Amino acid sequence: MQWETVIGLEVHIQLLTQSKIFSSAPTRYGAEPNTQANLIDLGMPGVLPVLNAEAVNMAIKFGLAVDANIAPRSVFERKNYFYPDLPKGYQISQYQIPVVGNGHIDIQLEDGEVKRIGITRAHLEEDAGKSLHEDIADKSGIDLNRAGTPLLEIVSEPDLRSAKEAIAYLKVLHALVRYLDICDGNMQEGSFRCDANISVRPQGQTELGTRTEIKNMNSFRYIERAINYEADRQIALIESGKQVQQQTRLYDPSNNETRPMRTKEEANDYRYFPDPDLLPLTVTQDQIDTIRAVLPELPKQKRQRFQEQYQLPEYDARVLTATRELAEYFETAVKHTQGTPKLVANWVMGDLASALNKAALDITQSPVSAEQLASLITRISDNTISGKIAKTVFEAMWAGEDNADPDAIIANRGLQQVTDSSTIEAIVDEVIANNPTQLEQYRSGKDKLFGYFVGQVMKASQGKANPQQVNELLQAKLKA
Amino acid sequence: MELTATDVSKIAYLARLAIQEDNIPQYADNLSKILEFVTQLNSVDTDAVEPMFHSGHIELRQRADEAKQPSNSRDKILALAPDAAAGLFVVPQVIEDK
Missing domain, CATH: 1.10.10.410 (Arc Repressor Mutant, subunit A)
Structure with missing residues (x-):
């Protein structure tokens, strides 16, 4: 039988605010444990949460970027559960009425087809602290620095049909929140993490199968593997006459498998209710218009502009706009060359990209600046050196020879092209x-x-x- | 609405309340009466009424995004906990994800 995998994703992004969502404590990562949590974050009696206006602005920014509805009034609720890293015994979140509802983003599939993925909602909430299991024998340590850090949880419709589609969606989302400057996208530090809801059904069936949820993944590679493993596991279960149990699972990368979490069945009874400490959040049309006016150019618009302004093929435009930083690098290099944007694109996507890749660096860490690469390209287009010699010069620049100045390298190594x-x-x-x-x-x-x-x-x-x-x-x- | 002994045990567990087995029938009875009392509200026709989430007629206060180093001392806070070490609160092992 042909099976179809159905995937919906919940992505938690950590918002790039200076202070926490309901307190003025700093959100700085990597500080000494329990030094960035104030009395509100610690859940001390008698304190009151006060909402961070910037977290709301960031949620609105996101909503506008995915063509979503911004709720004129949304509500903070308490999600009740007991866990050592949750000091208050509840998490303040949004449940019935989230601030962002009903949007979408477009992803490109491998065959080039563009697919629209629905975004059900995005809501504001606070993060919990961290439980550390390694430091103390037979006990757990709790660091509450992260408690109260603002999160935006972005929930997709179950529109994704394969692990590849899920990754394509996540990459578009990841680029988008960085373009918007609302999240640093640092997956290792947990600023962008993902829960995946997965079910399978016979091809052609409209009714959804029983789903499982894989929690808390923070690497594209692991997410792809986890989804593939889980879909295969479910298909094997059904084909052997068994049933999929609705449950929460965790992915174990070292064994490439998912395992059920050891959770009591009552654990999902969160007894949400509106938080009496917080009034409904009101967003005015004025506020929305003000934020819309200052939205940066988004990946899709930039891609179209690159194709028109620089006469680049769609593929090049897509690669070069993958991140805001890469796009900026390219445009700076173009600005310092004369009328050779395609040549610049080839260098950025070719020699530079492969050198960065080999050294595991991102574009912001490139030892060759955009201006320096532009000088090198200028020397190709004015016939000082050939394209082939340019590769040698580039390698020398990468290694830091002559302060990565191509003219100095060409002169000192005597690489000028012979045109006499x-x-x-x-x-x-x-x-x-x-x-x-x-x-x-x-x-x-x-x-x-x-x-x-x-x-x-x-x-x-x-x-x-x-x-x-x-x-x-x-x-x-x-x-x- | 009639609460059963099982409902009471579940609610007590969710709230992490230690209750005596003997008291459960009494709790079930009392809680059922409270619910019954509140259920009277269901007889009011609220079709044309917008849901209300708060009784206050004031706006939610918001603050500017400015970070301040917490004034509370970590040592004093950790001293309030039953156990602490290496700057961490120490709790019985929670290994749900291992």
Whole structure:
């Protein structure tokens, strides 16, 4: 039987505020344990939460970017459960009326088709603290620094049909929240983490199968593997006549499998109710309009502009706008070159991207700046060096030679292209004189040997002869 | 609405209240009466009334996003807990995810 996998994702993004959602304590990551939690975060008696206006603005920004409805009035509720890293015994979240409802984002599938993925809602809530299991033998340690950090939980419709689609969606979302500057997207530090709801059904069936939820994943690779594992597990269960149990599971990357969480059945009874400490959150049309007016250019708009303004193919535009930082790098480099955006694109996506990849660096850590890369490209387009020699220069720049200044490297290494035709002619004559056998074969019809002569001339000139001139001269001389 | 002994035990568990088995019938009876009393509200026709989430007619107060280092001392806070070590609150092992 053909099976279809159905996936819906819940993504928690940590909002890039300075202070917590209901208190003025800092949100700084990596501080000494329990030094960034104030009396509100610690759930001390008699304190009251006061909402951080910037967290609301960020939620609205996100809502506008995914064409969602912004609720004129939304409600904070208490989600009640007991866990050592939750000091109050409840998490303040939004339940019945979230601030952002009903939006969508478009993803591109492998075959190029664009698919629209519904966003059911996005709501504001506070994060819990951290439980540490390694530090103290047979006990758990609790660090409440993270308690009260603002989160936006983004819930998708069950519109995704494979692990690949899920990853495509997550990558678009990840780029979007960084473009909006509402989340740093740091997955290792848990700023962008994902729960996946997964079920399978026979192809063609409209009714959904029983789903399981895999909690708390923070790596694209693991999410993809976890979804594939879980879908296979469910299919195998059903095909052997068993049933899928609705449950929460965790993915174990070291064994590549999912396992059920050891949770009491009552654990899902959160008894939400409106938080009496907080009035409904009102958002005015004025506030929405003000935020809309300052929204940055979003990935889709930037992609279209890159295609039009720089005459780039759709593929290039997509790659170059994958992150805001990469797009900025490209545009800075273009600004410092003359009329060669496609050449810049090729360098950024080619040599630069592969060097970054090899060194596991991102674009903001590139040892070659956009301006320096632009100087190098200018030297190609003004014929100071050939494209091939440019690769050598780039490697030297990457290694930090001459402060990554291409002109200094070209001068010090004597890499200027030879365009003086008498110099090239002398080399061509020498090569022809040294290869009488090949010359004879060529003249008797073995056209392929032309490339051999080009190679010999380039070699003799240490790659510096202008290739076009070499071609023209050889063509003329070999004929004679 | 009639609460059963099972309902009472479940509510007590969710609230982490230790209750005596002997008292359960009495709790069930009292809680049922409270619910019954409140259920009278269901007889009011509220079709044309907008849901209300708070009785206050004031706006939610919001603050500017400015971080302040907590004034509370970590040592004093940790001293309130039954157990602490290495700057952490120490609790019985919670390994749900291992």
